[in-house]
Structures are given as C-alpha cells and as structure tokens.
Amino acid sequence: MDLTPRTVTEPGAQPPARKRRWLPMLVVVGALLGGGVVVTKFLTSAIDYYCNVDEVGVRSGCSGERRMRVQGVVEQNSVKHADGGTTFTLDFNKKTLKVAYSGDPGGVFQECIPIIAHGRVVNGVFESDRIEVKHSNQYVQKNAKRIDQANKEAAACSVLKG
Amino acid sequence: MAGQSGTGTSATRRLGVLVILMLATLALCGLWFSAEDVVQGSTVRIMYVHVPSIWTAYIAFGLTALCSAVYLSGKNRSLAWDRVAGASGEIGVLFVAVSLVTGSMWGRLTWGTYWVWDARLTSTAFLFITYVGYLAVRQLGGTHRQRARRSSVLALLAILEIPLVHFSVTLWRSLHQEASVANPNAKVALDGLMLFSLFLGLIAFTMLFVWLVLHRQRAMMLEDAFSDRGLDVAIAARRNEAGA
Numbered sequence: 001m002d003l004t005p006r007t008v009t010e011p012g013a014q015p016p017a018r019k020r021r022w023l024p025m026l027v028v029v030g031a032l033l034g035g036g037v038v039v040t041k042f043l044t045s046a047i048d049y050y051c052n053v054d055e056v057g058v059r060s061g062c063s064g065e066r067r068m069r070v071q072g073v074v075e076q077n078s079v080k081h082a083d084g085g086t087t088f089t090l091d092f093n094k095k096t097l098k099v100a101y102s103g104d105p106g107g108v109f110q111e112c113i114p115i116i117a118h119g120r121v122v123n124g125v126f127e128s129d130r131i132e133v134k135h136s137n138q139y140v141q142k143n144a145k146r147i148d149q150a151n152k153e154a155a156a157c158s159v160l161k162g
Numbered sequence: 163m164a165g166q167s168g169t170g171t172s173a174t175r176r177l178g179v180l181v182i183l184m185l186a187t188l189a190l191c192g193l194w195f196s197a198e199d200v201v202q203g204s205t206v207r208i209m210y211v212h213v214p215s216i217w218t219a220y221i222a223f224g225l226t227a228l229c230s231a232v233y234l235s236g237k238n239r240s241l242a243w244d245r246v247a248g249a250s251g252e253i254g255v256l257f258v259a260v261s262l263v264t265g266s267m268w269g270r271l272t273w274g275t276y277w278v279w280d281a282r283l284t285s286t287a288f289l290f291i292t293y294v295g296y297l298a299v300r301q302l303g304g305t306h307r308q309r310a311r312r313s314s315v316l317a318l319l320a321i322l323e324i325p326l327v328h329f330s331v332t333l334w335r336s337l338h339q340e341a342s343v344a345n346p347n348a349k350v351a352l353d354g355l356m357l358f359s360l361f362l363g364l365i366a367f368t369m370l371f372v373w374l375v376l377h378r379q380r381a382m383m384l385e386d387a388f389s390d391r392g393l394d395v396a397i398a399a400r401r402n403e404a405g406a
Contacts, residue, residue, distance in 0.1 A: 024301035031295030038288045045279040049335045071335075107274045108201055116337060132273045137339040139206060141197035141353040 050116050053092035057121070070097060070126060071116045071134060079111055090117065090126070098125045105131045169380035177373050184366035191359040199356075206356065208268040214363035215261035216286070218371045220324055222254030223293065225375070227321035230314035241386065242379075244310035247317055249378035251296055253371055258290045273337060281330040282338035289327050292320045306386055 051062035053072035062068060072090030079088040086101045088111075099117050109115065109131060119128035170178075192210035199206035229247035233239055265283070266276045277283065300313045326333075331340045342351040343360070352360060 021301060021303045024298040024303075027298035028295055028302070031291050031298060034291045035288060035295070038284055038291060041279040042281070042284045042288070046281045046284040046336075047334050049278070049280040049337055105274070108203075108205075108272055109274075110201070113201065130275075132275055132278065132337055134337055135202065135272050135339050136351075137342040137345065138351040139202075139209075139342060139353060139356050140200040141356060142200045142203070143197060 053090050053097045054095035056095075056097060056126075065120065067118070067120045069116050069118050070099075071114065072097065073114050074109070074111050076111045090115070099128055100125050101128045101131055103129075105133075108133050108135070169377045169384070174373060174376050177369065177376075181366065181369045181373050184362070184369055188359065188362050188366045191355065191362055196355040196359045197353070202272055205268060205271045208264050208271075209356075210359050210363045212261055212264040212268060213360060214367035215257045215264065217364050218367040219254045219257040219261060219289075220328070221368060222250045222257060222371060222375075223289075223317075223321055223324060225250040226254065226296075226317045230317035233310055234314045234318075239307070239310070241306050241310055242383070244306070244314065245379045245382040245386070246375065247314065248297075248300055249375045249382055251293055251300075251313075251317065252378060253374045255290065255293045255297060257367070257371070258286065258293065262286060262290060278337050280338055281334035281336040282327070285323070285327045285330045289320075289323050292323060296320055306389075 048061065050069040050071040051059060053070060055062045056068075056070060057063065070090065072092035075089040075091045075096065079086065081104065084103065086104055088099055088101075090097045090099050099119075101117065105115075114134040114136065116132045116134050117126060117128040118130035118132075119126055121127075188210060192207050196207070196210075198204050226247045229243040229250065233241075233243035233247065236243065265286075269278070270276045296313060296316050299316055300309055302309075302312075328341075328344075330336060331338050332345075343357075345351075
C-alpha cells in the first residue's frame with residue numbers, strides 16, 4: 001500500500017513519479033570522490049611533509065638532486081639580501097645547509113625561526129623558490145617594558161630554537 | 163510545545179544571553195586586552211577563534227557518536243538520540259568549516275600560504291568531507307528509523323578520525339605546529355592573558371554549541387512530526403478511499 005502523501009489527481013491520470021533525493025545522493029558521491037582525493041594527497045604528500053637538514057642526501061626520499069622540502073632553523077646572522085634574492089643558512093641537529101631563495105620571504109620570516117624551504121640542491125646550495133615559516137607551538141607576549149630589544153631578540157631566538 | 167512559537171524556552175533564552183556576553187568578553191580579551199605575539203604580532207588573535215572552533219567540532223562529533231551508540235544499543239531506540247546526533251553533526255561541520263577558514267587565514271599570514279597538504283590540514287579536510295557525507299546520508303530518504311540506523315553506524319566509524327586529526331602533528335611531520343596546551347609533554351606554551359583568552363574562547367564556543375544543538379534538535383523534532391503528520395493524513399485518505 002502506497003502511503004506517500006499525494007495531491008488529488010484527475011481520474012485516469014498517471015500516478016506521480018516517486019521523488020528521488022538527488023541532491024543528497026550527489027553530495028554523498030562528491031564526499032566519496034573528495035575523500036579519495038584527500039586520501040591520495042595524504043599518501044603522496046602529507047605523511048612525510050619534509051626532510052630535516054641533517055637527512056639531506058642521507059635518508060631515503062631526501063636525495064639532493066630531486067625537488068624536496070627541507071626543514072631547519074634559520075641561523076642567526078646568516079640572512080643576506082642581494083640582487084633581489086635572499087641567502088641564509090639552515091641549521092638542524094648540528095648540520096647546516098646554505099639556502100638561496102629567489103626573492104624576499106617576507107611575512108614573519110626571520111632568523112632563529114624554523115622554516116620549510118621547497119627546492120633542490122645545486123652545487124651544494126639548496127636553491128629554493130618557496131618558503132613556509134614553521135611556527136613553533138610557543139606563544140610569547142610582546143612586552144617592550146620587560147626586556148630591551150636586544151635581549152628580546154635573543155630570548156625569542158632561544159625560545160624558538162627550543 | 164503547545165502555544166509556543168519557535169524552538170526557544172526561557173532556559174535557552176537565558177543561555178543565549180549568556181553566550182552573547184561570553185562572546186563579547188572573548189572579543190574584548192582577544193582583540194583588546196591580550197598582547198601581540200613576539201613573532202606573529204596580531205595574527206595570534208586568530209587563534210582565539212580557530213582553536214575553540216576545532217575543539218567544539220571535536221565535542222560535537224563526540225556527542226554525535228555517543229548519541230548514535232545509545233540509539234543503536236538502547237532497548238526502545240528513541241529517535242530523540244538520533245536527532246541530537248544529527249543536530250550535533252550539523253553544528254560540528256559548521257565549526258570545522260570555521261576552523262579551516264580561520265586556519266587558512268592564519269596560514270597565509272604566518273606560513274606564507276593559505277593551504278598545504280600536510281598531515282594536519284589533510285586529515286582535517288578528510289574529517290570535514292566525512293561529516294558532510296554523514297549529513298548527506300541522513301537526507302537520503304526512508305523512514306526515520308532507517309535514517310537513524312544508517313547514520314548511527316556511520317557516526318561510530320567517523321569518530322575514529324578525531325584522534326587521527328589531533329595526533330597527526332606528532333604521528334607525522336607536519337607544517338602545522340604541535341598543540342600548545344593539550345600536547346603529550348603536558349607543557350602549556352602560552353603566556354598569561356593569551357592562555358586566558360584561549361580558554362575563554364573554548365568555554366564560549368562550547369556554550370554556543372550547546373545553545374545551537376538545543377534549538378536544532380527541537381527544529382528536527384518538528385520536522386519529523388510534520389513528516390509523520392503527512393503520513394497520518396495519507397493513511398486516513400487511503401482508508402477513506404477503501405471505505406468509499
């Protein structure tokens with residue numbers, strides 16, 4: 001017995017076609033496809049997002065010739081701007097890597113902060129075209145009265161280095 | 163609910179006023195009283211919305227799973243559990259969306275990019291898509307009990323993603339930083355008023371969530387009642403036809 005609520009129809013008219021809920025079905029299909037894309041991205045990119053400086057050329061998947069992402073802390077007093085580019089040294093676990101970035105990183109990029117550089121090693125220098133600043137999980141209030149500028153920079157450096 | 167227009171009661175109205183006051187206090191603390199971060203500057207203020215949003219989403223999806231488990235295991239299988247599960251799921255999706263948008267804004271200002279496919283962001287995107295799928299499955303049709311049964315099973319599977327998202331930054335190498343409060347080292351890494359503002363945000367957003375769930379599950383109850391009334395009318399019409 002069909003108990004679907006219905007409107008009155010003319011005698012002999014065709015019964016109304018059963019309504020299908022297309023939108024939820026499309027959303028379910030979209031969610032399955034989107035989930036597939038995300039899982040693929042997870043397996044190809046997210047599991048090991050970067051290599052540490054001390055793993056370059058040592059660890060599997062961190063070969064110097066191929067394009068990769070390298071994580072390390074920007075060494076103090078190493079940042080130099082010249083010819084529209086920026087050079088600095090990345091430091092991690094007592095190993096260093098010279099980086100040449102094609103531009104000005106801008107944003108919160110600074111010395112003593114952990115970053116991830118995208119690029120490849122050419123003649124011992126990591127040539128990078130993209131930099132992401134990897135902020136630590138520590139949040140320190142800015143307070144000019146508490147410490148002078150020099151001490152503040154030194155403190156920030158030590159805090160960020162952990 | 164006779165003689166009542168809308169889904170509010172005196173209790174929810176009082177709760178609503180309290181939520182507004184809490185959110186106003188959060189805005190004052192987050193935007194005015196708390197200091198800038200030594201590295202991020204004012205960008206840190208996004209955290210007072212971003213972190214409470216994902217926290218509330220975790221609570222919402224936890225409640226969805228809990229109510230689904232109660233529905234599936236209960237003797238009388240009251241649909242009220244399913245409605246709370248559905249309402250909580252809807253609001254959870256909303257809060258994940260807020261967290262993704264605010265996180266993306268923070269990422270642009272701090273990391274230098276809106277989005278990266280790292281472990282935390284990718285797993286959060288997967289969580290979002292999963293619960294959008296959960297909401298779509300709820301709308302696929304059938305009886306209320308069919309809806310409740312299939313969505314409860316899905317909710318119990320989907321909740322397994324929460325630990326994956328939360329611990330993604332420790333399980334895998336991620337651009338996203340580790341948790342500043344609920345971390346494995348049990349070390350709180352936030353200065354005074356920053357920590358206070360964050361906790362205020364957690365409380366305010368949790369209260370907002372409770373208020374929204376109360377209203378939404380009542381609206382769902384009215385929707386179900388309306389749907390059932392349509393069925394009653396149809397049965398009466400067929401009986402009349404058979405008797406004529």
